[in-house]
Amino acid sequence: MKKAAIGTKTMVTSPHYLATTAGARVLEKGGNAFDAAIAVSACLAVVYPHMTGLGGDSFWLLYSAQDGAVRAYNGSGRSGYRADLSAYAGEAAIPSRGIRSIVTVPGMVDSWDAILREYGKLTLADVLEAAIGYASEGFPLSPDQHQNTRLKQDVLASDPAASAIYLPGGRIPAAGSRFLQKDLARTLREIASKGRDYFYKAELGQRMGDYLQGQGGILTADDFAEHTGNWATPLTGSYRGLQLVQLPPNSQGFTGIMTAHILEHFDFTGIQHGSYEYYHLLVEALKLSFLDRNAWLTDPDFADIPVGRFLDKPYAKKLAARLNMSRALPMEAEQLGSDTAYAAVVDAEGNAVSFIQSLYFEFGSGVVVPGTGVLLQNRGSFFSLDPSHVNRLAPRKRTFHTLMPAMAMLEDRPYLLYGTQGGEGQPQTQTALLTRVVDYGMDPQTAINEPRWVWGRTWGEETRELKVESRVDEAVLAQLAAAGHLVRKVRAYDGIVGHAQAILIDSQGFRIGGSDPRCDGASIGW
Incomplete structure (x- = not known):
């Protein structure tokens, strides 16, 4: 069981200890929270490649202590110019894997450049140093990557470039074995040297576009060249005196605020944590917010x-x-994907970054552009081919996005940074963490350690279920089933309920971090 990390000045938390360490190293070198967050992001793209990578998207909430305000950056990509309904004529849905699942341009690399230009103290080469080192020299393959490689072996084996990297010698690499990504290291070095335009407008963007076109894909080099993310005004709400901050659409972030607003109408002093009433209330409030999300969310x-x-x-x-x-x-x-990586950073000046990134499904499309090490996302496969659907496919469009980093503010300053991996589970785990911290007085690590659930259908499954960790009392599970929930027990600490991370800044200014025992992460503060 993990215990909370406490720092007097700084805190970094992420789902992989090497990424957390990379962020801490940048802070020690004189970088700020924004520099450290990019270092964490890039390192996760290397050491957690089944969850995130250069071929995916990212969303950011950034608090500048100097400005005294939170801004959002939408690092999600748009569909290509050729992405219309006619491109998939006669098909019921966009394929979930393979070349034709690659519909949207990856937006994460652009977000690094935008954030460093606006708030960073260091160069792109400085903050990518750790990621380049781990890609070129290797790192111990995590148990989570090993497990996901075993589960998605068929997907990886279907693409020669992906198989060469993730199934070296045709075998699933063992947990703890040295994992190398030489092509990705070269790509990162070029980005560090030449900047974000190398990825989108120069050699690499042209190479990726040409390869996809040659394989019958949707995206072109022009689609990469024209990509840009954008700054956005965050959405705000409140919960018991805290101001809640989320990304606007195309993110599902508003569901986190909606659910909190619903829960404010219930008195938690009369509801025991871990009881039937607790789990049922949160699940039902979330489902009510999902009704509007499913009906309206798109670009x-x-x-x-x-x-x-x-x-x-x-x-x-x-x-x-x-x-x-x-x-x-x-x-x-x-049907929502479950891969993602959430992380957060707070520095000594009070700057704070809450961010999340993803390839959509585990290992995304399963397609690597040969010689680049870039595994491309399949996020655009969530577009609908129904002409009447709000999230129907169209050129230059962003799809309904599950990514939703969160902040809660107290007196206009960051109080709680929180988020998790897991598409449908993101607002669910965020709501659990918020209520556990605010209504039950838990520190972030305790709130993360407590049993969790995920309601809804994970991709590929035909039934919807309320998956609940087996540590929940049997009597509570029986009550939930009697109320009509389709209850299925999962492992005591099961990754299906997400990989949550959080940082709380208390009234004394202490930074208190939590990292999920269900992942390979760590919190570091000093």
């Missing part, structure tokens, strides 16, 4: 999404009145 440039209504307190009161404490709400669940 806001293509639809008028009524976010103001979703965040309206009177609307939350109406939703709360619909909640039945003795019966589960029946509803369908979307």
